[in-house]
Amino acid sequence: MRKSDLLRHNVSHLVVFQSLLQTGNVTGTASELHMSQPAVSRALAHLREMFGDPLFVRAPGGVGPTDRAVQLAPRVSDLVDGLSELIAPQDFDLLSSERTFRIATTDYGAGTVVLDIAKSFSEQAPRASLEIVPFSADVFRDLAEGRLDLVLYADAPVPESLQTEVLFEETYSCLCRKNHPVVKEQRKGAIPLDSFLAWPHALITVFGGRFGLIDSLLKDKGLERHIALRLPYFSTAPLIIAQSDMLLTLPTRTARYFADTGNLECLASPVEIPKFGYIQVWHKRTELDPAAMWLRALIRDCHQT
Numbered sequence: 001m002r003k004s005d006l007l008r009h010n011v012s013h014l015v016v017f018q019s020l021l022q023t024g025n026v027t028g029t030a031s032e033l034h035m036s037q038p039a040v041s042r043a044l045a046h047l048r049e050m051f052g053d054p055l056f057v058r059a060p061g062g063v064g065p066t067d068r069a070v071q072l073a074p075r076v077s078d079l080v081d082g083l084s085e086l087i088a089p090q091d092f093d094l095l096s097s098e099r100t101f102r103i104a105t106t107d108y109g110a111g112t113v114v115l116d117i118a119k120s121f122s123e124q125a126p127r128a129s130l131e132i133v134p135f136s137a138d139v140f141r142d143l144a145e146g147r148l149d150l151v152l153y154a155d156a157p158v159p160e161s162l163q164t165e166v167l168f169e170e171t172y173s174c175l176c177r178k179n180h181p182v183v184k185e186q187r188k189g190a191i192p193l194d195s196f197l198a199w200p201h202a203l204i205t206v207f208g209g210r211f212g213l214i215d216s217l218l219k220d221k222g223l224e225r226h227i228a229l230r231l232p233y234f235s236t237a238p239l240i241i242a243q244s245d246m247l248l249t250l251p252t253r254t255a256r257y258f259a260d261t262g263n264l265e266c267l268a269s270p271v272e273i274p275k276f277g278y279i280q281v282w283h284k285r286t287e288l289d290p291a292a293m294w295l296r297a298l299i300r301d302c303h304q305t
Contacts, residue, residue: 114152197225
């Protein structure tokens with residue numbers, strides 16, 4: 001038989017075959033499958049046509065299988081059970097799953113989102129793993145082709161095939177060493193603009209740009225600052241700032257974290273910088289994947305505001 005010939009047959013009637021084998025009775029099968037007796041009889045007629053055999057003949061108390069039906073029974077049982085498993089809702093057992101979730105992000109995302117979910121992740125899914133990979137120009141293609149489960153990203157446009165959810169809005173703050181002269185000059189927690197411009201600056205530039213958003217804002221006012229250091233790492237820049245006279249403007253969550261744990265001071269920026277949203281991004285094909293849904297919900301519960 002050609003595969004195209006299968007389109008002429010209703011494979012779901014194999015469930016009726018399996019039930020008749022077990023009940024030996026049309027009435028019993030109708031009750032078990034919540035079908036009418038005429039519907040069971042029609043399904044049996046279709047099965048007889050499909051296999052070219054009577055399959056079930058009258059017997060005391062109902063019907064009995066022919067030799068052909070007995071031969072078919074194991075294979076039909078495997079097919080029905082296999083189809084049931086195939087279309088059943090996916091299960092995700094948190095306690096036993098050994099799945100590795102791959103997330104692409106910058107070290108800002110790792111230091112905020114991943115840092116905050118790490119404890120809950122290991123408690124809820126003790127045998128599962130997180131693998132954090134660098135953010136690159138290929139992340140959205142990797143997401144579409146199944147090499148990634150999730151991308152953590154600022155709220156810039158993403159391809160239409162991807163789903164997004166805003167986790168929080170982020171602002172900017174300035175970091176400097178604890179005993180930096182600008183700490184004494186601050187006014188209501190902010191660095192005066194003239195002091196801000198008088199000192200050298202470090203710039204975190206993940207994708208290698210020469211200037212940041214704040215430089216564009218300063219340029220609009222006819223001003224500029226001296227960028228003495230450019231580097232791509234959110235986690236390394238504050239360590240350098242703590243040992244120098246440079247100022248560093250970066251997302252507030254990261255600034256506060258380092259101010260709380262290191263020899264640093266977190267101050268408000270004298271330049272009003274627009275907020276940005278931070279999002280999680282996934283592909284539509286994992287929209288209903290129970291494991292992926294759990295991970296997204298874990299991140300959402302820890303961060304969404």
